[in-house]
Amino acid sequence: MAKTNLKEINRNIYDIKNKDEYEFKIKxxxxxxIIEEIAKQKNxxxxxxxxxxxxxxxxxxxxxxxxxxxxxxxxxxxxxTYVKPKTKINDSWEDVPEDIKNTFDKLGxxxxxxxxxxxxxxxxxxxxxxxxMREDLKKQGVxxxxxxxxxxxxxxxxxxxxxxxxxxxxxxFVALHGAVWSGGSFVYVPKNVKVDxxxxxxxxxxxxxxxxxxxxxxxVDEGASLHFIEGCSAPKxxxxxxxxxCVELYVKENAYLRYSTIENWSKNMLNLNTKKAIVEKxxxxxxxxxxxxxxxxxxxxxxxxxxxxxxxxxxxxxFAGKGQNLDTGFKVxxxxxxxxxxxxxxxxxxxGGKCTYRSxxxxxxxxxxxxxxxxxxxxxxxxxxxxxxxxVNDIRTDEVEFxxxxxxxxxxxxxxxxxxxxxxxxxxxxxxIVRGFAYPISKELPVEYAVEMNQLINLELEGSIx
Amino acid sequence: MKNSILEIKNLxxxxxxxxxxxxxxxxxxxxxxxxxxxxxxxxxxTTANAILNNPxxxxxxxxxIFEQEDITNLKTDEIxxxxxxxxxxxxxxxxxxxxxxxxxxxxxKTTMQPVKVFQFKEEVKKYMEExxxxxxxxxxSLNVGFSGGEKKKNExxxxxxxxxxxxxxxxxxxxxxxxxxxxxSKGIEMFKTxxxxxxxxxxxxxxxxxxxxxxVHVLVDGKIVKTGDQSLAKEIEENGYNKYKNI
Ligand SMILES: Nc1ncnc2c1ncn2[C@@H]1O[C@H](COP(=O)(O)OP(=O)(O)O)[C@@H](O)[C@H]1O
Ligand SMILES: [Mg+2]
Numbered sequence: 001m002a003k004t005n006l007k008e009i010n011r012n013i014y015d016i017k018n019k020d021e022y023e024f025k026i027k028x029x030x031x032x033x034i035i036e037e038i039a040k041q042k043n044x045x046x047x048x049x050x051x052x053x054x055x056x057x058x059x060x061x062x063x064x065x066x067x068x069x070x071x072x073x074x075x076x077x078x079x080x081t082y083v084k085p086k087t088k089i090n091d092s093w094e095d096v097p098e099d100i101k102n103t104f105d106k107l108g109x110x111x112x113x114x115x116x117x118x119x120x121x122x123x124x125x126x127x128x129x130x131x132x133m134r135e136d137l138k139k140q141g142v143x144x145x146x147x148x149x150x151x152x153x154x155x156x157x158x159x160x161x162x163x164x165x166x167x168x169x170x171x172x173f174v175a176l177h178g179a180v181w182s183g184g185s186f187v188y189v190p191k192n193v194k195v196d197x198x199x200x201x202x203x204x205x206x207x208x209x210x211x212x213x214x215x216x217x218x219x220v221d222e223g224a225s226l227h228f229i230e231g232c233s234a235p236k237x238x239x240x241x242x243x244x245x246c247v248e249l250y251v252k253e254n255a256y257l258r259y260s261t262i263e264n265w266s267k268n269m270l271n272l273n274t275k276k277a278i279v280e281k282x283x284x285x286x287x288x289x290x291x292x293x294x295x296x297x298x299x300x301x302x303x304x305x306x307x308x309x310x311x312x313x314x315x316x317x318x319f320a321g322k323g324q325n326l327d328t329g330f331k332v333x334x335x336x337x338x339x340x341x342x343x344x345x346x347x348x349x350x351x352g353g354k355c356t357y358r359s360x361x362x363x364x365x366x367x368x369x370x371x372x373x374x375x376x377x378x379x380x381x382x383x384x385x386x387x388x389x390x391x392v393n394d395i396r397t398d399e400v401e402f403x404x405x406x407x408x409x410x411x412x413x414x415x416x417x418x419x420x421x422x423x424x425x426x427x428x429x430x431x432x433i434v435r436g437f438a439y440p441i442s443k444e445l446p447v448e449y450a451v452e453m454n455q456l457i458n459l460e461l462e463g464s465i466x
Numbered sequence: 467m468k469n470s471i472l473e474i475k476n477l478x479x480x481x482x483x484x485x486x487x488x489x490x491x492x493x494x495x496x497x498x499x500x501x502x503x504x505x506x507x508x509x510x511x512t513t514a515n516a517i518l519n520n521p522x523x524x525x526x527x528x529x530x531i532f533e534q535e536d537i538t539n540l541k542t543d544e545i546x547x548x549x550x551x552x553x554x555x556x557x558x559x560x561x562x563x564x565x566x567x568x569x570x571x572x573x574x575k576t577t578m579q580p581v582k583v584f585q586f587k588e589e590v591k592k593y594m595e596e597x598x599x600x601x602x603x604x605x606x607s608l609n610v611g612f613s614g615g616e617k618k619k620n621e622x623x624x625x626x627x628x629x630x631x632x633x634x635x636x637x638x639x640x641x642x643x644x645x646x647x648x649x650x651s652k653g654i655e656m657f658k659t660x661x662x663x664x665x666x667x668x669x670x671x672x673x674x675x676x677x678x679x680x681x682v683h684v685l686v687d688g689k690i691v692k693t694g695d696q697s698l699a700k701e702i703e704e705n706g707y708n709k710y711k712n713i
Binding site: 417440 | 518521522541542543546551552554556559560561563568571572576607661
């Protein structure tokens with residue numbers, strides 16, 4: 001009897017231990033169960049659930065990137081807690097850091113939006129946006145909806161394009177994205193339809209869980225054109241500090257797409273966003289990108305110029321302050337004849353912030369008669385900030401025009417003195433110089449965004465004097 | 467007694483640890499036009515920068531009084547708002563800021579009053595015509611890619627728009643062709659009123675042919691070695707600075 005008793009006791013202990021370990025495991029890694037839970041909660045069709053599970057397998061096999069900024073602080077073991085649906089981490093307005101609240105105030109953002117941007121408010125009514133899409137666009141067959149709805153209502157279009165441009169095997173965070181994606185926008189512009197007003201995703205970034213692994217899929221069909229604007233200048237705050245979004249853009253023959261973003265993450269955020277466009281014959285994609293905020297960003301939009309005569313322009317700026325490491329840049333692959341790329345990248349660093357411009361220009365053997373011109377310029381506001389350029393130029397044919405120009409400089413004391421001699425304060429003088437430096441980028445933005453970007457620059461510069 | 471506008475007392479100034487100005491005294495009254503002449507490297511630009519308290523130059527001794535107020539250690543922008551303007555020998559290029567916006571902003575800051583847009587535009591237009599300036603330049607980035615002459619005219623335009631009490635013109639005439647010198651002199655004449663004072667800094671005398679001045683000071687090696695009237699400029703034109711160099 002005593003023996004049995006002992007056994008029972010032992011087993012009890014064993015069970016308890018087991019149970020602990022099991023819970024520990026869930027906490028430690030992503031499991032198929034968690035993914036299935038997500039799929040269920042999202043109401044995924046079967047194919048999407050399978051897709052997620054496959055992505056999970058890839059995710060578990062891939063290693064973290066070993067180049068670029070040090071992201072070792074990211075505890076991948078904790079990833080499950082990042083992605084578990086309905087993790088209620090006691091979100092409340094009181095918990096949102098003061099500096100973020102202040103920024104909201106200074107940008108003049110209404111109360112309801114503030115709360116939803118901070119991820120603590122009710123989702124901003126997305127119906128508002130759908131209704132505001134003009135009736136005539138709808139009549140012409142333009143689709144603009146959230147990604148989950150698209151998966152259910154336009155399965156053929158989505159299946160054909162979803163993570164085909166950015167395959168889950170690209171890197172570990174894309175695989176993660178494939179497994180746990182949630183939220184985002186879907187746009188389809190039918191053949192020859194010219195959308196003459198910019199579509200904006202501004203109002204629907206706001207569901208608490210959608211800001212982190214959102215998926216954007218845009219298809220601009222042959223001869224069509226679109227300007228899509230993503231994001232806003234308010235810092236998006238998440239307690240969970242990983243952002244791994246994905247943007248896939250398809251620009252079909254003779255089509256035009258302009259993709260403008262201002263990304264402004266709260267300064268605890270690791271922003272590992274993947275964006276790619278496939279550009280077909282005589283089509284064009286233009287990127288306009290402003291990167292603010294985040295603790296670490298690794299962000300390299302990419303254009304794949306597959307069709308003859310395909311074109312791309314990239315105009316981007318990043319601004320790194322204290323404790324920030326923004327590793328950004330542009331990648332372009334010239335895969336056909338007569339293709340062209342123009343890159344105009346700028347960065348600003350202050351208070352010890354670090355900006356790196358990391359780029360790739362590849363002109364393949366069959367891309368004769370192509371052109372690429374790259375210009376990057378960095379401005380450092382003091383002696384402790386860092387700025388670097390790491391370009392990779394892989395030119396595999398002789399019949400190309402290629403130029404690369406890089407300038408790194410410190411803000412000029414003489415220029416500051418010149419402006420101050422006109423009655424302008426030191427702070428304003430610096431801000432003017434920085435805004436002027438950023439002007440080639442901000443002038444590419446719709447005016448209200450340009451204004452916001454200037455406000456952001458002013459906010460970033462505040463208190464940096466002295 | 468005449469009304470003093472600027473008084474420099476025993477001013478010593480260093481640049482990078484080296485003494486450049488070695489005790490300057492200068493007094494300018496309201497409505498007067500003064501000239502500082504001197505060979506290259508004598509400290510003329512340093513003097514102008516010291517008045518506006520450019521942090522690249524350190525004052526080791528002396529005082530600068532503007533309208534009875536000690537401005538020796540005020541910040542450059544405060545000094546500008548008191549009513550001192552400097553036309554730069556080498557105006558800075560500022561990309562991404564249009565001349566119009568810059569002027570409007572500077573006007574707003576120096577007057578500390580809102581700029582009346584229509585009136586402002588008319589004023590700018592008028593002065594630009596007087597100065598033979600290309601109106602298209604107004605929308606260009608400040609001084610970026612401007613020719614030497616265009617930059618100098620742009621400085622004079624700023625002076626006319628901001629209408630300071632004292633304008634310091636550092637080598638505004640140098641590097642200009644004959645026509646441009648005439649245009650710039652015309653701009654200076656327009657600025658000269660009973661109240662406004664001018665300090666012209668130059669190493670040659672051409673601009674003085676078409677401008678009437680009250681005093682001429684000769685600056686050599688960081689010191690004012692002689693002061694006279696317009697005839698002193700003529701004398702230097704004929705004989706150069708050699709005679710003052712070994713005082
Ligand atoms: N920022 C500076 N750093 C070091 N030396 C300077 C600086 N500015 C002027 N100097 C030196 O001071 C002297 C006077 O210069 P400056 O005032 O520009 O002369 P000027 O305008 O009369 O030609 C020169 O020897 C010049 O090299
Ligand atoms: Mg000089």
